[in-house]
Amino acid sequence: MKISIIAGARPNFMKIAPIIHAIKKAHSSGHNLQYRLIHTGQHYDEKMSDTFFKELNIPHPDANLNCGGGTQAEQTAAILVAFEKELLENPADLVLVVGDVTSTMACAIVAKKLNTKVAHVEAGIRSFDLTMPEEINRMVTDSITDYFFTTSTFANDNLKKSGISESNIFFTGNVMIDTLNANRSKLRKPAIFDENNLEKGKYLVMTLHRPANVDEGEKLKALIDEIVNNVEGLPIIFPIHPRTAKIFSSLGIEADNLLIVEPLGYLEFNYLVENCKAVITDSGGITEETTVMGVPCITLRANTERPETVSIGTNELIGVNPEAVKPALAKLFAGDWKKGGIPELWDGHAAERIVDSLLKINA
Template identity: 40%
Template structure:
């Protein structure tokens, strides 16, 4: 029997993960996929370009739900996703990461008694001020298959009493990064367009609410980056939330090379050729490691503790800095998506 999966995505990191898994689904006899895009990231720079560059087929459903408070957005998604799941009657609902789209999909599927597969399960920052942390915890609680990228994720789930259906498969972001860097070397022209030399610049991303919602927080981030830019130019692909916050709070990006959000291939090219990464993004922390670039995370905690333990990542304000760096084999060998599909094909209904 062919198993139908409804995959739910809504934000940039999910498009990247879905690209790797969707390619594996297409290669795997016994699985077929329906893609549902909530619209959480909706504009050209944050959504459409990723589908084109990563070779993802246009979604079967586009809900165009974005904006508003977390509860409002999640509630609107829940209503629409439930109706689609009732119509599609999938064998499996496939969810990624930790966004409002993830939580809405988890709630809708669980109330319809549909099995849930959660890619990137067990990841924890232990900061419940982050909406993503709540989304992760709740989604893991109702999932049938929990696909963990790291050993720390396995340990987190064990501490929470979750053992059934847990699989360490590696990180699908690594699968995607390996594909992207090969394409970017051929397709991307961003270094030439920005007149950047390999190793001659640093790369930064800023978008977390804790860093953008108050003037004090955003001013601190910008001052930190502006000071670091005295040593080496810093390229800042500017997230729409951060741009709007700076305008609202009367702050400027003086001293930084601000550019619009970039597609995944251009981001891969920037990462491969930068000297250092500054970020508050969970995904970019890992992408920095995939390209073997030292990273400073502008947060007090990280979900990806192994990047700190291995010496590639340092938390903002921490004096701890390893003098040695090692590889992180638990992220896998670029075959995490195939391993996920093999589990789902072999799973009993």
């Protein structure tokens, strides 16, 4: 079986890395599995350098389509054109897409129009919020996918409700946890830790990038003011997203306990997360990692595509109203935060189960 594996953004590479390792292991055991790794170039990231690939043991792409920049429509169109050419020149039996970025949807469309089977890793997750571009990508991708690899029973149920046959749904677990487990012993202390005399459990980590939180200056200022004023003076490490930085710089926010840093690499960022008191975020992926690490997570969103991080894990949704921040932090500092558990099959072996499923499909 020849598989074209698609990655468009940095988190995608973290998801495909364990899958590629599992494919190589199966191949070395005599199974006829071959892969070609395609980077669409959707996100250009200077940190995605040789160091990034080496740190996380991620193979370099076989092709880069260089489809970065532009509006969502322009980027989608560029990926459609470029990946069609790539797939015609390098035919595959299966195109494997991961996550929910524009590349995921665009490459699935190309594959289906060229009569190539599609497998979707992280299929079935839903926020049911159509204002999120990612939700559109998820819905479109899953509507034309052939094989669905899921992270949770919630995702399984979403797919079944949409009419997907159970025989095409493979509950395999969470590949992001494969990557976390494989690298947890290698997490590296960033310079900011010692420079600011940080101590384990005595600081918070914050990430903000979603439009509902950062696009309006007054709203962003109100959120950060509430957070800064209700953490009992503990330092807040804020690796600032480029989208957020543009607005933040004009707000005149000054707080001694707010430490602004550039976006960090995977090993350094997760070192901070593993050792902090809590995370405040509007990300989805971070809530998975905090759940496995047992770190309290306060999510500034009204919905989540990963409800298992709330029902089972350490995550709580508090919405986007700044007034919700103080009670959540009061609960945290009172020691009343739930301990949480780890969802089923988030055990570091999801990629192995995905490859085992592919072998059965190809049998």
